[in-house]
Amino acid sequence: MKDGFDRHFPEDVWEEYAMGMRGEEDCKLLEEHLLVCPACQDLLAKADDYLRTAKAALSRTRKGLSRSASAALALAVGFHLFQLP
Amino acid sequence: MIASPHIQHAPANAKDTSKHTSAQSSHQTPPSVGEAADNREDDERHAPVDWQNLVMRIQRGDDSGMEDLYRLFSRGIRFYLCRQLGMQELDDKVHDTFLIVVQAIRRGDLREPDRLMGFVRTVVRRQVAAHIDHVVHSRRDELHLDVGVRVADGRRNPEQSMAFQQKVDFMLEILSQLSERDCEILTRFYLDEQTQDQICREMTLTETQFRLLKSRAKARFGELGKRKLQQKMLVPFFSRVSAG
Secondary structure (H helix, E strand, O other): OOOOOOOOOOOHHHHHHOOOOOOHHHHHHHHHHHHHHHHHHHHHHHHHHHHHHHHHHHHHHHHHHHHOEEEEEEEEHHHHHHHOO | OOOOOOHHHHHHHHHHHHHHHHHOOOOOOOOOOHHHHHOOOOOOOOOOOEEEEHHHHHHHHOOOHHHHHHHHHHHHHHHHHHHOOOOOOOOHHHHHHHHHHHHHHHHHHOOOHHHHHHHHHHHHHHHHHHHHHHHHHHHHHHHHHHHOOOOOOOOOOOOHHHHHHHHHHHHHHHHHHHOHHHHHHHHHHHHHOOOHHHHHHHHHOOHHHHHHHHHHHHHHHHHHHHHHHHHHHHHHHHHHHHHH
């Protein structure tokens, strides 16, 4: 008896599963497969890792952007105040 | 030997799941998992598992049945429990899960041996729910008694934190090379968790363009990680060469 499975779901599917974007029926199918498929366990672990990293980096970029936007706004307000008679 | 029910029933499931997802959300229509898996069906073949024989051997108390059950599911159960609950007392949780599955099979609770995978999934999910429930109650008690079960520590150790920080830096480097629009697309998807359909509609993108951007960013992340790792491995080599 071999424990391999011929169908591996692609990375995108695991990414969507990790993000909770798959319906109940899909989750059932995926989780059953996951229990017996080491290759897909690795893909999901990879997707989890990528998601954590992407979220952290993107939130930092957003903070950076909002900080620079606030700085630009402050500069603009200061400039207008300076120009007031 | 019979084919795995998972594989046998896949076309029917594929239909059902696509219906389910489109009914569930009008904004999001990802390909069904059945369709997605079919794309690679020709590439890799698997040996079917004779679930009836396996269940029969476990019911008989045959050691080989237990061994096969453990070999088939141990890594998956461990992975699932670890992902949901963390590393704390993982061995005990895996052991408890196996015990429940084996006892249930011996009692004859599993009427359809072909549904063994679904049965194990249900047991594992119940274990996760029970553990979370236990932790929540213990936490409540802890507030009064200041003793009890400790909640799993999800924090990373210093080494893991450093590795994670390094990965975030790689990602920041990749993001800095992208246009503002591409960054916004990734932010909407990964951070704001907007659906692909919504993003494509609001930013006038095709599904292909969206998928391409995502996969390119991921590929660059992988490449950069590999390159940095190679550099890291070469540094001690060159320092040894220059010293020697």
